[in-house]
Amino acid sequence: MDSASEKLFQDKVDQDIRIEPKDWMPEAYRKTLIRQISQHAHSEIVGMLPEANWITRAPSLRRKATLIAKVQDEAGHGLYLYSAAETLGVSRDEMIGQLHSGKAKYSSIFNYPTLTWADMGAIGWLVDGAAIMNQVPLCRASYGPYARAMVRICKEESFHQRQGFEILLVLSRGSEAQRRMCQDAIDRWWWPSVMMFGPNDDASPHTAQSMQWKIKRFTNDELRQKFVDVCAEQVKLLGMTLPDAALRWNEERQHYDFGSINWEEFWNVVNGNGPCNRQRLAARVKAHEDGAWVREAAVAHAEKKIQYGKTA
Amino acid sequence: MEKQHSWPLWEIFIRSKQGLDHKHVGSLHAADAAMAIENARDVYTRRMEGVSIWVVESKYIHASNPDDAAAFYDPANDKVYRHPTFYDLPDELKHM
Numbered sequence: 091m092d093s094a095s096e097k098l099f100q101d102k103v104d105q106d107i108r109i110e111p112k113d114w115m116p117e118a119y120r121k122t123l124i125r126q127i128s129q130h131a132h133s134e135i136v137g138m139l140p141e142a143n144w145i146t147r148a149p150s151l152r153r154k155a156t157l158i159a160k161v162q163d164e165a166g167h168g169l170y171l172y173s174a175a176e177t178l179g180v181s182r183d184e185m186i187g188q189l190h191s192g193k194a195k196y197s198s199i200f201n202y203p204t205l206t207w208a209d210m211g212a213i214g215w216l217v218d219g220a221a222i223m224n225q226v227p228l229c230r231a232s233y234g235p236y237a238r239a240m241v242r243i244c245k246e247e248s249f250h251q252r253q254g255f256e257i258l259l260v261l262s263r264g265s266e267a268q269r270r271m272c273q274d275a276i277d278r279w280w281w282p283s284v285m286m287f288g289p290n291d292d293a294s295p296h297t298a299q300s301m302q303w304k305i306k307r308f309t310n311d312e313l314r315q316k317f318v319d320v321c322a323e324q325v326k327l328l329g330m331t332l333p334d335a336a337l338r339w340n341e342e343r344q345h346y347d348f349g350s351i352n353w354e355e356f357w358n359v360v361n362g363n364g365p366c367n368r369q370r371l372a373a374r375v376k377a378h379e380d381g382a383w384v385r386e387a388a389v390a391h392a393e394k395k396i397q398y399g400k401t402a
Numbered sequence: 403m404e405k406q407h408s409w410p411l412w413e414i415f416i417r418s419k420q421g422l423d424h425k426h427v428g429s430l431h432a433a434d435a436a437m438a439i440e441n442a443r444d445v446y447t448r449r450m451e452g453v454s455i456w457v458v459e460s461k462y463i464h465a466s467n468p469d470d471a472a473a474f475y476d477p478a479n480d481k482v483y484r485h486p487t488f489y490d491l492p493d494e495l496k497h498m
Binding site: 110112113114159162163166169170173174176177181182183235238239242246385388389391392395 | 408409411428429430431433434437444445446448449465467468469
């Protein structure tokens with residue numbers, strides 16, 4: 091029975107027929123998706139923190155309104171994704187619990203500090219740029235609720251990237267100090283952004299299965315190469331440089347060659363020892379605990395209304 | 403230990419403009435219907451995606467079973483005569 095179901099399932103996936111919540115699916119598919127989607131949701135939620143840091147210090151009202159809208163989008167993206175994960179049978183409380191206990195991961199990029207205003211530009215351009223590279227193919231993921239959430243997210247991400255590049259562009263045309271600040275932000279965010287695509291393909295044992303299931307449509311290295319190729323051109327418009335001495339166009343490959351990644355740093359941050367890991371988690375846990383009375387009050391209010399026979 | 407108060411799940415339907423159907427867009431948690439509508443506005447209509455919102459607590463949605471899909475939808479499968487193209491008419495016939 092199970093192997094027949096499994097074959098039917100894979101046939102559907104192969105034909106690009108979406109899998110929906112009540113359809114039969116292999117347990118490993120369900121588990122992998124829950125991990126993948128909830129990790130992505132956590133990344134959106136934790137990703138609000140480094141930017142929230144600059145809302146009160148944005149240099150103009152226009153920048154402030156933009157940054158608030160962007161952070162609000164990220165909250166929304168987290169919610170779309172949590173809902174998609176919930177259709178697989180995991181509860182919201184369970185996911186939040188896993189984030190707060192450190193059992194669940196989120197994108198390591200958010201464990202780096204945002205030291206200057208230019209970081210808001212670099213995050214929009216590079217971090218959101220890398221995220222978009224990853225996310226656009228997932229609009230065709232095999233799991234319906236996930237793919238639909240990704241469509242919504244990708245529509246909204248484009249503004250995030252463009253506003254980031256605009257921040258850097260303005261700085262790059264500014265004073266000497268502003269230009270230095272711009273280059274410094276690029277220097278600090280470049281490598282962590284390149285690492286966002288995850289380990290090299292030969293160190294990524296689950297890629298083949300995930301690609302067969304179509305919950306991953308390109309390998310880490312394919313996406314990373316695409317990202318480097320795009321950014322190496324875009325940075326010229328800023329008159330800035332990417333901090334990689336080995337970066338050069340390879341005519342034969344028709345791609346940019348680039349230097350080797352510091353995987354030791356990557357694993358260090360993944361394993362909790364990045365510059366801001368503790369601070370980010372502590373901020374999340376505090377927000378959740380401080381909000382407990384609001385959640386309880388809302389439930390009490392809803393129950394009371396039912397008691398008095400009034401519905402909303 | 404904090405008592406767990408999980409808010410129920412709601413399915414959200416949005417009418418994108420007057421004249422169109424409400425369409426399912428996703429779900430969210432809220433303590434009651436009023437909060438579900440307000441949250442739906444913030445989560446699903448940040449860019450003027452809607453002019454009207456319906457919320458339904460997820461537990462009240464009943465769905466057909468995908469395992470029965472073949473048998474369930476089968477009766478419609480062999481009734482091609484329900485479609486206008488089934489009927490053989492001369493090309494000269496106009497306005498039909």
